[in-house]
Amino acid sequence: MIEMHDVWKEYPNGTVALSGISVKVKKGEFIYVVGPSGAGKSTFIKLMYREERPTKGHIFVNGFNIERLKDRKVPYLRRNIGVVFQDFKLLHKLTAYENVAFALEVLSVPQRQIRRRVRDVLEWVGLGDKADMLPSQLSGGEQQRIAVARALVNNPAVIIADEPTGNLDPDTSWGIMKLFQRINDRGTTIVMATHNKDIVNTMRKRVIAIENGRIVRDEPRGTYGYDD
Amino acid sequence: MTIRVIGRHIREGFKNLIRNGWMTFASVSAVAITLLILGVSLVVALNAQQLSRYVAGQLEINVFLDPKLTDAQGQQVAQEVRRLPGVESVQFISKEKGLAQLQRDIGSDYNDVLGELSAKNPLPVQLVVKATDPRQTLAVGEEIRSLPGVHQVNDGKSFVDKLFAFLDAVRNIGLVFVAALIVTAMFLISNTIKITIFARRREIEIMKLVGATNWFIRWPFIWEGILIGAIGTMIPYGIIVYAYQSLFDRAGGVFFALAFPLMPTAEVAVRVGEVLFTVGLFIGIWGGVMSVRRFLRV
CATH class of the missing domain: 3.30.70.3040 (Alpha-Beta Plaits)
Structure with a gap:
């Protein structure tokens, strides 16, 4: 599903974010990426949806060879990947329904299909009755559910989440994590960068720890392993 | 690209126009003023040509x-x-x-x-x-x-020489003036669109994330330019044709002092229209393309 071979990333300002990462993620896995701030977690994740390009090394995602992928082909890679962020990245002037529909509209999906699929996915994340509300009228957890619905609506093979619970209180975070578990149960691969110790230690999954741009730990059913 | 998708691009382009109303107003005005001057010079040039043909025919x-x-x-x-x-x-x-x-x-x-x-x-x-x-x-x-x-x-060598030299000078000055104005209008359009792009950067970011193609993201901004160009052309075109028609009627089809026949309104409308719409749409498309190339890295 996702493969990296000896991947290096140096930014133009000279910062070396990753030094020789190799990893394999199989279809249907659920992975936590942990590590101190600035260790390279975000870069690691951004390489997967080609937000950043590696300086050196080989990356394959869902059959796409990332280093050979031309700029104009990147959108077709992204259609196989759903991305969820800490700050939700919703459009504030659009309702919950419209935010999710937006992801299909820009792919030129016919209107009738959009209506059916958006309704289904909102129902699925538990927001069926809040479709016409604006993000500002919803709680943080509900906003993140919209973002998850938007990532899911195109049925991607992978969901990549960059600290999806970073802005949420513990109870709400658990709600979101249960949602991710349900997504994973459907067979969707999940890669999640997180700082949430409780979640990692309770909902046990494969843990990849990154420090100073290297993978220092890769355990199935691992723990968070840091004090904070 | 299906009709439905083109329709969406045009609709989005139109929304962009309305969203930053004042900048749109400024760039439409720039195009309109540029083309008004171009159009008026053209009307004068066409009639001067008519005049020179008429005078030379009398020579x-x-x-x-x-x-x-x-x-x-x-x-x-x-x-x-x-x-x-x-x-x-x-x-x-x-x-x-x-x-x-x-x-x-x-x-x-x-x-x-x-x-x-x-x-x-x-x-x-x-x-x-x-x-x-x-x-x-x-x-x-x-x-x-x-x-x-x-x-x-x-x-009548000296008279003919002077007449043609005068007409050439008028044309050249007009061309330089219009060229400078066209450049100004293009930059205003491209800046207007830059502002739209900035205002919509969040939408653009999300579009990129969910896998919209680059051209899908670019088209609305190019349409914004085309619409600015088109609206900016229609205004001076309307003014010129209407003003020429009423001038023509009032003068009874001849130019007062020299008593030479003016070019008929229909012919002026066609010839000025060709030039104005070509230049106007070119300015708009160029402004749009430039702004997506310079400000929209997708």
């Missing part, structure tokens, strides 16, 4: 033959002139006729003097020549000058 070459030649000998020279290339017509004015004209011109007060003259008529035979192409008038005059028996050629 004649007056050829005075050697006074010693008789009318019969003069006819021979006239035949030679008729055979020259580029000559449309030759009017023969005999010595008699020339004197009669002179009499008519200076009036009856001098009849006595002229009466004496008529006995041994000292006037030369005169030929009035018209060139087929008015711009060839001078060349034809030159040809005639080298014929034997020709005493003097008056081809």
Whole structure:
């Protein structure tokens, strides 16, 4: 599903974010990426949806060879990947329904299909009755559910989440994590960068720890392993 | 690309226009003013062309033959002139006729003097020549000058030269002015669109994340430019055609002082329309393309 071979990333300002990462993620896995701030977690994740390009090394995602992928082909890679962020990245002037529909509209999906699929996915994340509300009228957890619905609506093979619970209180975070578990149960691969110790230690999954741009730990059913 | 998708792009482009209303207003005005000046210059140029054609069509070459030649000998020279290339017509004015004209011109007060003259008529035979192409008038005059028996050629050289030089100067100044304005308008459009792109950067970011193609993201901004160009063209076009029509009607189709016929409104509308819409849409498309290339890294 996702493969990296000896991947290096140096930014133009000279910062070396990753030094020789190799990893394999199989279809249907659920992975936590942990590590101190600035260790390279975000870069690691951004390489997967080609937000950043590696300086050196080989990356394959869902059959796409990332280093050979031309700029104009990147959108077709992204259609196989759903991305969820800490700050939700919703459009504030659009309702919950419209935010999710937006992801299909820009792919030129016919209107009738959009209506059916958006309704289904909102129902699925538990927001069926809040479709016409604006993000500002919803709680943080509900906003993140919209973002998850938007990532899911195109049925991607992978969901990549960059600290999806970073802005949420513990109870709400658990709600979101249960949602991710349900997504994973459907067979969707999940890669999640997180700082949430409780979640990692309770909902046990494969843990990849990154420090100073290297993978220092890769355990199935691992723990968070840091004090904070 | 299906009609539905094109429709969406145009709709989005239109929304962009409305969203940053004042910048849209500024760039539409820039295009409109540019094209208004271009259009007015064009109307003037078209009518100046009409004028020069009209005036040049009236231009004649007056050829005075050697006074010693008789009318019969003069006819021979006239035949030679008729055979020259580029000559449309030759009017023969005999010595008699020339004197009669002179009499008519200076009036009856001098009849006595002229009466004496008529006995041994000292006037030369005169030929009035018209060139087929008015711009060839001078060349034809030159040809005639080298014929034997020709005493003097008056081809209005200085007048024709001045007229054409003046028209060229007017055209060149206009072109420089318009070129500078076109560049200004393009930059205003591209800046307006830059602001839209900035205002919509979050949407663009999300579009990229969910896998919209680059061209799907670019099109609305190019349409924004096209719409600015199109609206900015229609305004001055309407003004010019309407103003010309009312001017034409009021003047009764002729230009006051010079009494030469104006170009009909329909013809002006077509010729000015061709140029304005071509330039206007070009400005708009160029502004749109430039802004997505410079400000929208997708």
